[in-house]
Protein backbone atom coordinates (compact mmCIF):
# COMPACT_ATOMS: atom_id res chain seq x y z
CA UNK A 1 0.00 0.00 0.00
CA UNK A 2 1.24 3.55 -0.79
CA UNK A 3 1.12 6.48 1.62
CA UNK A 4 -0.78 9.63 0.68
CA UNK A 5 -0.42 13.33 1.48
CA UNK A 6 -3.32 15.51 2.67
CA UNK A 7 -4.52 15.90 -0.92
CA UNK A 8 -4.64 12.12 -1.26
CA UNK A 9 -1.61 11.88 -3.58
CA UNK A 10 1.38 9.63 -2.88
CA UNK A 11 4.33 12.01 -2.08
CA UNK A 12 6.51 10.02 -4.48
CA UNK A 13 4.07 10.76 -7.28
CA UNK A 14 4.12 14.43 -6.34
CA UNK A 15 7.94 14.46 -6.36
CA UNK A 16 8.02 12.80 -9.78
CA UNK A 17 5.49 15.33 -11.12
CA UNK A 18 7.66 18.20 -9.79
CA UNK A 19 10.80 16.69 -11.37
CA UNK A 20 9.12 16.36 -14.76
CA UNK A 21 7.64 19.86 -14.55
CA UNK A 22 11.08 21.32 -13.80
CA UNK A 23 12.34 19.75 -17.03
CA UNK A 24 9.30 21.01 -18.94
CA UNK A 25 9.97 24.55 -17.66
CA UNK A 26 13.62 24.32 -18.78
CA UNK A 27 12.59 23.06 -22.21
CA UNK A 28 9.98 25.85 -22.57
CA UNK A 29 12.66 28.42 -21.69
CA UNK A 30 14.99 26.94 -24.33
CA UNK A 31 12.21 27.03 -26.93
CA UNK A 32 11.53 30.72 -26.17
CA UNK A 33 15.24 31.59 -26.44
CA UNK A 34 15.63 29.64 -29.68
CA UNK A 35 12.55 31.30 -31.18
CA UNK A 36 13.87 34.72 -30.16
CA UNK A 37 17.16 33.97 -31.97
CA UNK A 38 15.27 32.72 -35.02
CA UNK A 39 13.18 35.92 -35.15
CA UNK A 40 16.37 38.02 -34.87
CA UNK A 41 17.63 36.28 -38.04
CA UNK A 42 14.33 36.53 -39.89
CA UNK A 43 14.07 40.26 -39.04
CA UNK A 44 17.46 40.74 -40.75
CA UNK A 45 16.21 38.74 -43.74
CA UNK A 46 13.13 41.03 -43.81
CA UNK A 47 15.29 44.17 -43.96
CA UNK A 48 17.53 42.63 -46.65
CA UNK A 49 14.50 41.70 -48.76
CA UNK A 50 12.89 45.12 -48.34
CA UNK A 51 16.13 46.88 -49.31
CA UNK A 52 16.37 44.77 -52.48
CA UNK A 53 12.66 44.74 -53.35
CA UNK A 54 12.37 40.97 -52.80
CA UNK A 55 8.95 39.51 -51.89
CA UNK A 56 8.25 38.84 -48.17
CA UNK A 57 7.40 35.16 -48.76
CA UNK A 58 9.42 32.50 -50.55
CA UNK A 59 7.11 29.48 -51.06
CA UNK A 60 9.84 27.33 -52.66
CA UNK A 61 12.13 27.80 -49.68
CA UNK A 62 9.17 26.97 -47.39
CA UNK A 63 8.48 23.72 -49.27
CA UNK A 64 12.12 22.67 -48.82
CA UNK A 65 11.98 23.53 -45.10
CA UNK A 66 8.75 21.57 -44.57
CA UNK A 67 10.19 18.50 -46.33
CA UNK A 68 13.34 18.69 -44.22
CA UNK A 69 11.49 19.30 -40.95
CA UNK A 70 9.06 16.42 -41.55
CA UNK A 71 12.03 14.08 -42.02
CA UNK A 72 13.71 15.39 -38.87
CA UNK A 73 10.44 14.97 -36.94
CA UNK A 74 10.05 11.37 -38.09
CA UNK A 75 13.58 10.47 -37.00
CA UNK A 76 12.96 12.19 -33.64
CA UNK A 77 9.64 10.31 -33.21
CA UNK A 78 7.67 13.55 -33.33
CA UNK A 79 4.44 13.71 -35.32
CA UNK A 80 5.51 15.20 -38.71
CA UNK A 81 2.06 16.76 -39.20
CA UNK A 82 2.50 18.62 -35.91
CA UNK A 83 6.02 19.75 -36.91
CA UNK A 84 4.67 21.04 -40.23
CA UNK A 85 1.80 22.93 -38.55
CA UNK A 86 4.22 24.51 -36.07
CA UNK A 87 6.64 25.62 -38.79
CA UNK A 88 3.80 27.03 -40.91
CA UNK A 89 2.54 28.97 -37.88
CA UNK A 90 5.98 30.47 -37.27
CA UNK A 91 6.57 31.25 -40.96
CA UNK A 92 3.18 33.01 -41.24
CA UNK A 93 4.24 35.33 -38.41
CA UNK A 94 7.63 35.96 -40.08
CA UNK A 95 5.92 36.86 -43.37
CA UNK A 96 3.68 39.33 -41.50
CA UNK A 97 6.83 40.93 -40.06
CA UNK A 98 8.41 41.09 -43.54
CA UNK A 99 5.30 42.74 -45.00
CA UNK A 100 5.37 45.34 -42.22
CA UNK A 101 9.10 46.00 -42.78
CA UNK A 102 8.50 46.38 -46.54
CA UNK A 103 5.57 48.77 -45.93
CA UNK A 104 7.45 50.97 -43.49
CA UNK A 105 10.65 51.10 -45.56
CA UNK A 106 8.88 51.75 -48.89
CA UNK A 107 10.06 54.77 -50.85
CA UNK A 108 7.80 57.82 -50.65
CA UNK A 109 5.69 58.52 -53.73
CA UNK A 110 7.53 60.44 -56.48
CA UNK A 111 7.40 64.16 -55.72
CA UNK A 112 6.49 63.64 -52.06
CA UNK A 113 8.50 65.75 -49.59
CA UNK A 114 11.44 63.84 -48.08
CA UNK A 115 11.26 65.85 -44.87
CA UNK A 116 7.79 66.52 -43.41
CA UNK A 117 8.97 69.60 -41.42
Ligand SMILES: C=C(O[C@@H]1C=C(C(=O)O)C=C[C@H]1O)C(=O)O
Pocket residue numbers: 042045056057058059061062065090091094095098
Ligand atom coordinates in the same frame (compact mmCIF):
# COMPACT_ATOMS: atom_id res chain seq x y z
C1 LIG B 1 13.00 34.01 -43.65
C2 LIG B 1 12.57 34.03 -44.91
O1 LIG B 1 11.33 34.56 -45.27
C3 LIG B 1 10.12 33.81 -45.18
C4 LIG B 1 10.08 33.09 -43.88
C5 LIG B 1 10.66 31.85 -43.77
C6 LIG B 1 10.98 31.27 -42.43
O2 LIG B 1 10.50 31.80 -41.41
O3 LIG B 1 11.75 30.29 -42.38
C7 LIG B 1 10.96 31.12 -44.94
C8 LIG B 1 10.68 31.60 -46.18
C9 LIG B 1 10.02 32.91 -46.40
O4 LIG B 1 8.66 32.71 -46.77
C10 LIG B 1 13.41 33.58 -46.04
O5 LIG B 1 13.07 33.83 -47.19
O6 LIG B 1 14.46 32.94 -45.76
